[in-house]
Amino acid sequence: MPLGMTVAGERPLSFNRDVRPILSDKCFFCHGPDDTHRAADLRLDQPEAAYEYAIQPGEADQSELIARIVDPDPDVQMPPPETGKRVTEAELAVLRRWIDAGAPYEAYWAYVKPDRVALPEAAFDAPDALPRGAEPDAGSIDRLVRAEVARSPLQPAPRASRRDQLRRLYFDLTGLPPSYDQIADFIADQRPDAYARRVDALLASPRFGERFAQYWLDLVRFADTVGYHGDQVHNIAPYRDYVIDAINDNMPLDRFSREQLAGDLLENPTIEQQIASGYNRLLQTTHEGGLQPKEYLAIYAADRVRNFSAVWMAATMGCAQCHDHKYDPYTAKDFYSLAAFFADVDEEKHFTNGTNALPTRREPEIDVLGRTDRMRLADLDAAIRAAQSESDSDPERMKSLEKERDSVLARKQRTMITKAIEPRTVRFLPRGNWLDDSGDVMQPAVPEFLGDIAAFADLPEGQRATRLDLANWLFDVDHGIGGLTARVFANRLWYLYSGRGISPTLGDFGGQGRPPTNPDLLDHLAGVLIRTGWDLKATVRQIVTSETYRQAVVMDDARRTQDPYNDLAASQSGHRLPAETVRDAVLEMSELLDHQVGGRSVRPYQPEGYYRHLNFPRRIYSNDRGRMLWRRGLYTHWQRQFLHPTLKALDAPSREECTAARSRSNTPLEALALLNDPTFVIAAKAFAARVLRESGTAESSAAAIETRIDTAMRIAIGRDASDLERETLASLLESEIGRFENDPAASEAFLATPSDVSIAWPAEASDAERAAWSSVARAVLNLHETLYRP
Incomplete structure (x- = not known):
């Protein structure tokens, strides 16, 4: 039976989707890419060797692969019983079917250049989608998604309510909730492009850059501390502001990446490009007195390879530090060749200060102002020069200008940058052993199976490839790995706006990862990124204006059985908001949130004594005061060893390694x-x-209490309370009023706030009422619907 043919109830077999994951999980550890530890000289990831020794195409029952799987003798059976792995009956059936169909292999999906996808016929016509002809790709996502859904027993979910659509859109694009008035306006807006107007407004908002930056900082493991040993502070906050500004400016992804990887190698780098090069300094470092520099140079090199390969290639190259990769064609030689690109990053300053004092400098560093302050400083300098040139200039004005100028300059921050030095010698480390100097000297090179960087960059013989060459190679579709890079980021954008990647393993596009559930959809979105010149906002816009994105969240019995993880995207995925968004949403609803964009990292309240075990030197945490307490969660001081406990409880990562997808818990x-x-x-x-x-x-009165409860629910979740909610919250209010009226000292203590926090209570409300309504507010702010993305 040809591979593409189906039997009743089955869809066409795909080697990449159906067969390779079985072989990778059960066979490749011993019979995969690793030459050193390969058993029986049998390689199953390549057809030639597999056909010679283990597979008889068209004859499953005559194939040694099948015979070994079904053999009951533990000395013969594969996988060996001691591995704890077993081929299931369903997997065995897939392997039989594949071999009987000729055992055709396919090129690995991640490394093939994505072609323009042929779109299925449209199966629907959305009444208020984007106007026809508005965009060449309008409706493409829905056609590709619904073609897959049509192969299943499921039906696409209906549209979400307009309230849920807008709340989802605001949370996803800005990390903040819409107001009740904004929801009401959208519900009343019957224009055909009403929804698209909101999308465009939010993409243009500075809040978009802040929300997207949260995700980018997870990828590059941004933190305010060094991580190792004393976990001291290092200066890097301006890098976070660079990310926010670049996203808000819609800087193309290729330029955004190039400036981070090699901003210092660009011709006459700007201040922004120097700040961006701080990416290379985001790794964990140690500053203890007894460290072994050679050991930590090896640690830092490995960290950089892991992060680079994870962020831009969704590759687990860290697995090749000590031996060739067991599941993917990355070799240990590839690992050290890639590390050699970063050998010109200055590491020496990590090893010159053996004291345990809190560090103030991590050279190379520069003093910088934020973008707004830089623009204001330029205006002030121009105004001062103009005033100085006037013979009758006013001295309340000259002084005022100079005073403001000094005030702006006082806001300068130090930040680590990259300055290329003469590259260190990088050697191949046998078994990853930093004490072993016997290995060959490695020159910068990309993984061998992915091409030749010297030929790509057209380098003269003997000229060393640079980080800039590496960055260019990432985004070149024809001669580099631009197709892979596009798939990696297309997959992550889908994850951000649907809750799950098309390939669910966002950080691993290799053999141990999950292949895409809808390869055509992934290739389509990768193509959008490429065709738009790596335009993130244009790609995000196409996703969030699709009917697929606007579906309701549905999880009925059929979906639990047929598609429990919503891989088909037959509905939307509801989940708790990210840690920072929970904080921001609550502060926004309470009108405490400070909306300043950018600035230094801030220290909100945290438990007393939380840092008691943080030594070298010992530190006592002092929270900020005033408006700095109410900055967005994005700006929270990120202490790697002692992450803020509320962020940690809500699944924020410590940022020791690249985090492509955060855990989602409910505890x-x-x-x-x-x-x-x-x-x-x-x-x-x-x-x-x-x-x-x-x-x-x-x-x-009862009517007044009902009005207040409705007001609370409108602010928190954009709708009036239900009868049950009113009854429950009113009962809580009554109980709390009684408690606080009977114990004035308790209400006084409960209402106490720090001296720099002012709450605008109505004068007529008693202390008992204030405290009781605060208890109701705590309940409303902790509702599932308040904290979950609809």
Whole structure:
């Protein structure tokens, strides 16, 4: 039977989707790319060797592969029983079917240049989608998704309510909730392009850059501390602002990446490009007195290879540090050749300070102002020069200009940058042993099976390839690996706006990862990135304007059985908001959130004594004051060894390694943090005060209480309360009023706030009412619907 033919209830067999994952999981460890440890000289990842020794194409029952799998003798059976792996009956059936169909292999999906995808016929016509002809790819996503759904027993979910659509869009694109008025306006807006207008406005908002930066900082393991040993502070906050500004400017992804990997190698690099080169300094470093420099040079080199390959290639090249990769064609030689690209990054300053004092400099560093301050400084300098040239210039004005100039300059921050030095010698380390100098000297090179960087960059004989050559190679579709890079980032964009990657393993496009569930959709989105010149916003716009994105969240029995992880995208995926977004949303609802973009890292409230085990030197945490307490979660000081406990409880990573997809948990620790973290307790009080102010009544009648409860729900989730919610919250209010009226000291203690925090309570509200409504506010702010993406 030809490979593409199906039997009843089956879809066409795909080697990459159906067969390779079985072989990779069960066979490649011993019979894969690793030459050193290959058993029986049998390689199953390449057809020639497989056909010679183990597979008889067209004859499953005559194939040694099948015979070994089904043999009951433990000395003969494959995989060997001691591995703990077993080929299931379903997997065996796939392998039989594949061999009977001729055992055709396919080139590995991730490394093939993506072609323009042929679109299936449209199966629907959305009433208020983008106007026809508005974009050449309009509707493409939906046609590709629904073609896959049509092969299953499922039906596409209906559209989400307009409220849910807008809340989802705001949370995904800005990390903040829409107001009730914005929801009401959208519901009332019947123009055909009403939704697309909102998309465009949010993509143009500075909040988009802040929200997207959260994800990028996870990828590049951005943090404010060095990670190892004393986990001291290092200066890197301006890099975060560069990321925000670049995303808001819609800097093409290729340029964005090039400036980070090799900004210092560009001709006359700008201040922004120098700041961007701080990417190369984001790794964990140690500053202990007794360190072995040679050991840590090897550690740093390995860290850089792991992060580079994970961020831009979704490759697990760290597995090749000590031996050839067991599942992918990356060799240990490839690992050290890639490390050689970063041998010109200055590491020596990590080894010159053996004291345990808190460091103030991590050379090379520069002093920089944020973009807004740089622009203001230029304006002030121009105004001062103009005033100096006037014979009758006013001296309240000259002084005022100079005073403001000094104030702006005082906001300078130091930041680590990269300055290329003479490259260090990088040797191949046998078994990853940094003490073994017997290995060959390695020159910068890309993985051998992916091409020749010298030929790609047209380098003269003997000229060393650079980080800039490497960055260019990443995005060249014809001669580099631009197709792979496009797939990697297309997959991550789909994850951000659907909750799951088309290939679910966002950090591993190799043999141990999951192949794409909809290869045509992944290639289509990769093609959009390439055709638009690596335009992130254009690709995001196509995703979030699709009917697929606008579907309701549905998880019925059929979906639980047929597609429990929503790989088909037959509905939207609901999940708890990311840690920083939970904080930002609550502060926004309580009107505490500070909307300044950029700036230094800030220290919100955290438990006393949390740093008690942080030594070399010992540190006592002091939280910020005033408006700095209410900055967005993005700006929170990121202590790698002691991540802020509320962020940690909500699954934020420590950022020791690249994180392509955060864990999503639901534990009692989350509720405890959100109910007891002082930030959230104060926010609940401010939220309660807002409810009392905006409900427009000072009465305590049943009708007034109902109005206030509706006001609270409108602010938090954009709708009025249901009868059950009103009844439950009113009962809680009554109980809490009684408690606080009977214990004035408790209400006084509960309402106490730090001296620099001011809450605008209505004068007519008693302490008992204020405290009781704060309890109601805490309940509303902790509702599933408040904290979850619809």
